[in-house]
Every structure is written in structure tokens, then in C-alpha cells.
Amino acid sequence: MKFNSIDFALFLPLVFLLYWFATNRKLKVQNLLLVVASYVFYGWWDWRFLLLMAFSTIVDYSVGIGLSNSSSPSKRKALLWVSIFANLSLLGFFKYYNFFLESFTGAFSFFGASIQANTLEIVLPVGISFYTFQTLSYSIDVYKRKLEPTKDFIAFAGFVCFFPQLVAGPIERAKDLLPQFIKKRTFSYQHATDGLRQMLWGFFKKMVIADNCGEYVNHIFANYSEMNGSTLAAGAFLFSIQVYGDFSGYSDIAIGSARLFGFKLKQNFAFPYFSRNIDEMWNRWHISLTNWFRDYLYFPLGGSRGSTWVRVRNTFIIFIVSGLWHGANWTFISWGFLHAILLLLVFFIGQKQRYEGVVAQDSFFPSVKEFFLMGRTFLVWMLVTIFFRAESMSQALGYFKGLFSTTLFQKPQLEGGMEFKILLLLIIFCFSLEWIGRKTQHALESFALNWPRVIRWAFYAALVIISMIFVGQEQQFIYFQF
Amino acid sequence: MKKFLLDLVLFILFFLIIFKVADFYSQKHECKSLNEIKFAELFDPSIKADIAIFGSSKLKRALDPKILEEDNISVYNFGIEAASPEYTYNWYTNFFREYYPKPRLVILDINWSMFTEFSFRKIEQDSRFYPLSEFINLTIHSSNWKESLLKRTALLNRAKDCNELTELTYNGYTPYPKTEKPKVLSYPELSDNFDTQLEFLKKLIHKIKEDNAEVVLLIMPELLREEIKKEDVFDKNMKALLRNLEKEKVLILDYQNLIEADTMFYDLEHLNMEGAKMVSQKLKDDLLRLTYIYN
Numbered sequence: 045m046k047f048n049s050i051d052f053a054l055f056l057p058l059v060f061l062l063y064w065f066a067t068n069r070k071l072k073v074q075n076l077l078l079v080v081a082s083y084v085f086y087g088w089w090d091w092r093f094l095l096l097m098a099f100s101t102i103v104d105y106s107v108g109i110g111l112s113n114s115s116s117p118s119k120r121k122a123l124l125w126v127s128i129f130a131n132l133s134l135l136g137f138f139k140y141y142n143f144f145l146e147s148f149t150g151a152f153s154f155f156g157a158s159i160q161a162n163t164l165e166i167v168l169p170v171g172i173s174f175y176t177f178q179t180l181s182y183s184i185d186v187y188k189r190k191l192e193p194t195k196d197f198i199a200f201a202g203f204v205c206f207f208p209q210l211v212a213g214p215i216e217r218a219k220d221l222l223p224q225f226i227k228k229r230t231f232s233y234q235h236a237t238d239g240l241r242q243m244l245w246g247f248f249k250k251m252v253i254a255d256n257c258g259e260y261v262n263h264i265f266a267n268y269s270e271m272n273g274s275t276l277a278a279g280a281f282l283f284s285i286q287v288y289g290d291f292s293g294y295s296d297i298a299i300g301s302a303r304l305f306g307f308k309l310k311q312n313f314a315f316p317y318f319s320r321n322i323d324e325m326w327n328r329w330h331i332s333l334t335n336w337f338r339d340y341l342y343f344p345l346g347g348s349r350g351s352t353w354v355r356v357r358n359t360f361i362i363f364i365v366s367g368l369w370h371g372a373n374w375t376f377i378s379w380g381f382l383h384a385i386l387l388l389l390v391f392f393i394g395q396k397q398r399y400e401g402v403v404a405q406d407s408f409f410p411s412v413k414e415f416f417l418m419g420r421t422f423l424v425w426m427l428v429t430i431f432f433r434a435e436s437m438s439q440a441l442g443y444f445k446g447l448f449s450t451t452l453f454q455k456p457q458l459e460g461g462m463e464f465k466i467l468l469l470l471i472i473f474c475f476s477l478e479w480i481g482r483k484t485q486h487a488l489e490s491f492a493l494n495w496p497r498v499i500r501w502a503f504y505a506a507l508v509i510i511s512m513i514f515v516g517q518e519q520q521f522i523y524f525q526f
Numbered sequence: 527m528k529k530f531l532l533d534l535v536l537f538i539l540f541f542l543i544i545f546k547v548a549d550f551y552s553q554k555h556e557c558k559s560l561n562e563i564k565f566a567e568l569f570d571p572s573i574k575a576d577i578a579i580f581g582s583s584k585l586k587r588a589l590d591p592k593i594l595e596e597d598n599i600s601v602y603n604f605g606i607e608a609a610s611p612e613y614t615y616n617w618y619t620n621f622f623r624e625y626y627p628k629p630r631l632v633i634l635d636i637n638w639s640m641f642t643e644f645s646f647r648k649i650e651q652d653s654r655f656y657p658l659s660e661f662i663n664l665t666i667h668s669s670n671w672k673e674s675l676l677k678r679t680a681l682l683n684r685a686k687d688c689n690e691l692t693e694l695t696y697n698g699y700t701p702y703p704k705t706e707k708p709k710v711l712s713y714p715e716l717s718d719n720f721d722t723q724l725e726f727l728k729k730l731i732h733k734i735k736e737d738n739a740e741v742v743l744l745i746m747p748e749l750l751r752e753e754i755k756k757e758d759v760f761d762k763n764m765k766a767l768l769r770n771l772e773k774e775k776v777l778i779l780d781y782q783n784l785i786e787a788d789t790m791f792y793d794l795e796h797l798n799m800e801g802a803k804m805v806s807q808k809l810k811d812d813l814l815r816l817t818y819i820y821n
Binding site for chain 1: 541
């Protein structure tokens with residue numbers, strides 16, 4: 045089920061009412077309702093893939109129980125490998141089988157040998173990359189004794205399939221989310237209203253900003269070979285806005301929905317386009333995935349401790365794996381590879397200073413230097429993101445060739461559903477509100493809260509109406525494909 | 527919880543008032559789109575066309591009723607973007623037959639993109655232009671009821687198509703302006719719904735003939751890219767289509783290669799106002815020569 049659908053508009057209030065009024069007396073029944081609702085939510089897309097999720101749930105629950113009953117290091121290690129093998133096999137088969145097969149046969153033909161191999165028509169189950177990582181983190185944490193395994197199967201199933209964040213994250217850690225399933229939840233007016241505000245902002249970013257940018261982007265990328273450089277630059281810019289609006293919008297809807305049920309999910313995007321370098325950008329972009337890779341891959345490999353070589357090697361490993369996580373295509377691997385280089389450049393020849401707080405911490409406007417740094421970071425990000433959007437390496441390289449040509453200074457040829465001037469105004473409006481709210485969890489967290497109620501409500505109503513009037517042609521959530 | 531639910535209900539009521547005001551304002555001040563005018567003509571005919579033009583944007587943008595009409599012959603261009611044979615069949619049987627006086631001649635386009643995702647129009651998406659009874663009927667009986675409901679009630683896309691009407695707009699036709707060079711278009715994936723669309727096309731032709739109207743099929747000029755020309759599916763589909771239509775005994779006018787000059791095109795698929803003038807005149811000459819409509 046998609047968030048931006050009538051189905052979800054009916055589903056969410058129904059589950060909300062059942063949750064707080066019909067099942068609120070018993071935690072187990074309330075959790076069971078969430079599990080059933082989550083399976084309905086997921087099965088709305090394709091019920092057959094529920095079996096995969098159930099399989100992953102049973103495996104990791106059993107591994108957790110097994111780990112709690114065993115003190116033998118070798119047995120514990122074997123159990124951990126069962127979880128890793130089961131989850132990565134699912135992911136490997138559904139996501140990477142064809143990619144590796146094609147790359148393998150391609151490599152052979154490059155050296156003159158020809159081998160026959162049949163690819164399979166495999167449908168990628170929505171959200172598989174998200175929930176397998178979530179369940180994996182549980183088994184790893186239990187193995188490392190950082191987390192007590194749960195014996196409550198329903199609570200564990202709820203942790204794996206919780207519908208707000210099931211198909212595109214945020215990827216929650218068991219230590220953060222699982223206890224929320226085990227402890228009785230109470231309704232909070234502040235949390236629920238804040239959740240609704242965050243959802244509203246998420247819908248605006250997805251339906252108005254991302255989907256309208258998407259119409260331009262699709263046209264430009266599909267015809268990149270016939271576009272002039274300035275149009276290609278506009279395409280790269282709009283895609284950067286699209287991917288942010290799409291994914292951060294999804295995360296906002298997910299986090300906001302979860303708040304309605306008394307859950308607190310982690311912030312997934314902390315206004316990344318206001319970052320002063322790529323290092324900061326990666327601390328603010330898709331935070332739950334970045335942290336996952338940091339904790340379960342980068343640190344176990346040695347992190348940044350040890351020699352320079354170890355740091356370089358580990359940075360390349362996590363970014364290439366992160367690229368591969370996003371998609372089984374060389375474009376994603378190149379995207380990850382380039383980001384590794386950029387990050388290492390920041391470490392070794394750029395400013396070594398780490399930016400922890402938000403930009404312009406004590407003032408409303410950024411300084412000229414901050415403005416320049418943000419612009420530079422966005423520009424670099426935008427260029428690398430071309431690999432993220434391109435369907436093949438040849439398209440990505442062709443795009444760059446067209447972009448950096450003499451036609452870069454010609455008038456752009458922009459074709460989309462909405463007038464470009466209006467889209468630009470909406471983008472400015474969106475990022476202005478994000479700038480104002482950059483010190484909070486989401487743009488509407490504190491914005492307008494001090495206004496008189498009628499004016500505040502008029503603002504929210506206007507935002508809904510703007511979203512209706514200017515809704516773009518629906519584009520699938522980009523991160524569903526991962 | 528009580529406070530939350532009360533606030534929520536109050537907000538929804540508050541929102542509905544603002545929504546109604548916005549809806550009222552948008553209806554009053556909204557620029558009329560050409561499609562809105564077309565549906566007004568369909569459901570409340572004033573032109574009562576003798577020659578009705580059905581089909582996609584290729585015709586909407588290229589056939590000028592002013593050139594085709596005569597003192598005793600009225601012409602209306604009902605062409606609409608992304609119309610597939612399936613769409614036109616549903617539109618014809620659900621609305622045109624019910625509301626519009628029978629024309630004497632129907633001009634219909636056939637083109638390669640009717641087998642692609644480009645022909646995506648559904649009758650539900652124009653629900654806000656229909657009489658209330660038709661809207662209710664459609665919403666109750668259509669599997670696509672959500673779209674029908676949303677498009678009528680949720681102000682969706684009200685701001686689009688505002689700049690379509692020009693001083694050259696006439697009886698459903700509005701031409702594209704002249705541009706420096708034809709605009710680039712995204713080409714769709716050729717899909718495999720050929721058989722379905724062909725069936726709808728045949729059924730549509732039969733229905734029109736049942737209603738005692740003559741049918742003329744038109745293949746419009748376009749600047750096809752080499753890669754599309756080379757597509758097996760394209761070639762196979764067009765040939766199979768023409769072969770199938772031979773049995774239907776309808777007049778097919780093939781203008782595919784009538785115009786090749788870039789200067790006559792707005793984009794790779796649509797003529798501009800100059801090209802439209804030329805093709806409309808050519809059509810009139812052919813209709814005079816090959817049909818009895820002007821007699």
C-alpha cells in the first residue's frame with residue numbers, strides 16, 4: 045500500500061481507532077493488531093511476498109532464542125551465520141542474482157570467452173533491503189550481547205514488519221524499536237499532533253516537490269542525448285531535489301505515522317542539503333542506513349583506527365557496499381565509489397574539521413563562507429547523483445559529456461507538467477521552511493506553533509490545498525526499488 | 527485522546543470550509559481548459575457537428591475545423607491527449623452516443639503510440655467535467671473509482687492547461703505555435719497491448735458505422751526517430767494494424783510522410799500551426815475527392 049493513496053487514507057484512521065479504542069487494554073492484542081495491519085499493508089502490494097517476511101521473522105526470532113540458550117562460542121557463531129546466510133541469501137537472490145550473472149558473463153565475453161547463462165525474471169520484493177537489515181541488526185546485537193533477545197514472538201514480528209517504516213525505512217535498531225513493542229504505550233496529544241504535522245510535510249515534499257521534479261527529470265534523462273548542457277544541469281539539479289523530496293518525504297510520513305501509535309522512530313534526514321561538506325552530508329542523509337553500515341561494517345573492519353591504508357580501504361568498502369545496497373547496477377557502485385573518493389578528499393586534503401551542529405547555529409542567515417560551502421557541497425552531490433539516476437554507465441557518461449559541453453550556457457529546454465517558474469517557487473518555499481526548521485526534527489515541528497490557532501490551521505489547510513492543486517504526476521517512491 | 531479527536535474533527539471542518547472557498551474561487555477564476563470546453567460541447571451540444579474528429583492530441587493540434595467546415599457542414603474537434611482506442615471507445619459508448627447528435631462523418635487517428643504507455647487516458651480522469659449523474663454512475667461502476675472521485679473532489683491539477691486557449695482556438699482545435707526547432711519528446715516503451723487496442727478500434731468503428739456515420743482513419747505526419755523506425759514492434763504493429771483494418775472497409779488516409787520539414791513540427795509527434803494548416807487543407811481536398819460529405 046502506498047502512503048499517497050486513498051487506500052492508506054482509509055487504512056490509517058481505521059487502524060488508529062482499533063489500536064487506541066478496541067485493543068488498548070492488552071499490549072499483546074495491540075501488538076497483534078499492528079502485525080496484522082502491517083501484513084495487510086504489505087500484502088496490498090503482493091501477498092505472496094509476505095512469506096519472505098514471515099520467513100525472515102521466524103529465522104531471526106529463532107536465532108535470538110538459540111543465542112540466549114547457548115553459551116558455547118562456536119554454537120553462537122554458527123547461529124549468527126544462520127541469520128546472516130538466511131537474510132543475505134534472500135537479498136542476494138531477489139536483488140543481485142541477475143546482476144552478478146550478467147556481470148560474470150560480461151567479464152567472460154570481454155576476454156573473448158562466451159558462456160551461456162539465463163537470467164531469471166525476478167520481481168524485487170518491496171522493502172526487502174530494509175527489513176533484512178533490520179532483522180540482521182537484531183541477531184548481530186544479540187550475538188554481541190548488546191541486546192537481550194525477546195521471547196515475545198508477536199512483539200518481535202511487530203518490530204520486523206511495523207508498517208510505517210516497513211518498505212523504505214528508517215531502518216530501526218532492535219535496541220530502539222523492540223522495547224517500544226514490549227512496554228505499554230500511552231497516547232500523547234503532543235506526539236500525535238506533531239506526527240500529523242510531520243506527515244503533512246512529508247506528503248507535501250513527496251507529492252508536490254518530488255513528483256513535479258520527477259516529470260522534468262524523466263523527460264530530460266530519457267532524452268539526454270538531445271538536450272543541451274544547461275538542460276542537463278537543470279535535470280541533475282531537479283533530480284537532487286526529487287530524490288530528497290521523495291525519500292525524506294517518505295521518512296517524514298513514516299515517522300509521523302508511527303508517532304500516532306505512540307512510537308518514536310529515529311530521524312532519517314537532518315536537512316542534508318544544508319551541509320558544509322560531504323562528511324556532514326553523510327551524517328545527515330539517510331542516517332539510519334549510514335549508521336547501520338558504520339556499526340555493522342565499518343567498525344568491525346577497523347573503522348578509521350589503524351593505518352591510513354586501513355581507513356582508505358574501509359571507506360571504499362562501505363561506500364561500494366552502500367552503492368550496491370541501493371541497486372544492482374554499476375551506476376550505483378560508481379556512485380558509491382565516487383562518494384568514497386570525495387569523503388577521503390575531505391579527510392586528507394580538505395578541512396579536517398567535523399561539523400557537528402547545524403549551520404548558522406546562532407544566526408538566521410548563514411555567513412558568506414557557510415553559504416559558499418553549502419553551495420559547493422550541493423553542487424558536488426548533485427553531479428555525483430547523476431550516476432544514481434542513470435540507467436546505465438553509458439547513459440551516465442553520455443550525460444556528463446553533454447553537460448560539460450559548450451551548450452552549457454545555452455537557454456535550457458525545460459518540459460514538464462508544471463510551469464518551471466511555479467515549480468521553482470515551490471522548491472524555494474519548501475527549502476525556506478526547511479531552513480527555518482533546521483534545528484528541529486522536521487520543518488513543521490516548531491514552525492507556526494506560536495501563531496494563533498485559526499491562522500496556524502489556515503496555514504496547514506493551505507498546505508493541503510497546495511498539495512492537491514499542484515500535485516505532480518505520481519512517481520513511484522524512489523527508495524521502493526531498493 | 528478526547529482533545530485530539532475533537533481537535534481533529536474541528537480541523538477537518540475548518541479545512542472543509544477553506545477547501546470549499548478555494549474550490550469556489552478556483553471554479554470562478556480558473557482559466558477554462560480546452561478539454562473543459564470540449565466536454566461542455568459534448569454534454570450540452572451547441573455546434574452539433576456534422577464532422578466529428580476523435581482521437582489523440584495529434585488530431586487535436588492539427589485538424590482545424592475552420593478549414594474543414596463549409597456553410598452547411600459544421601466540424602468539431604474532440605481530439606484529446608493520450609487517447610487510446612480503448613479510451614475513445616469508452617468515451618463514445620458512454621457519453622457521445624448518449625449526449626451528442628449523430629455526426630455524418632467521424633475522423634479518427636491511428637498511430638503507433640496507441641500501442642504504448644503514451645495512450646494512458648482513462649475516462650475517469652475527466653470526471654469533474656461530467657454531469658453529476660454520469661459522475662456518480664462512473665464512480666459506482668468503475669474499477670478505477672478512486673481516480674474518478676479524486677479528480678472531481680480534490681482540486682487536483684486545477685492549475686494545469688491554463689495557457690492552452692489562444693485566439694486561434696476554434697471548435698475544440700488549438701494549434702501549437704511555431705518553434706525554432708521541434709521539441710524533443712520522450713519516447714515510450716512499446717508495450718504489448720496491440721491485440722486489446724486493435725479490438726477496441728474495431729469495436730469503435732463498428733459502433734460508429736451502426737450509428738450511420740462514415741469513418742475515415744487518418745495516419746498523421748510525424749518525425750519519427752530512427753530508433754523508433756527500426757523497432758520491430760513498431761513496424762510489425764503498424765503493418766498488422768493496416769492489414770487488419772483492410773477488412774473493415776474504411777477509408778484510410780496515410781499522411782505519415784506528407785510533411786517532412788522540421789519547420790512544420792512543434793515536436794517530434796505534433797504539427798505546429800503551419801503544419802496543421804497544411805494537413806487540414808489536404809484532408810479537406812481528400813474528403814471532397816473521396817467522400818460525399820460536402821455534397
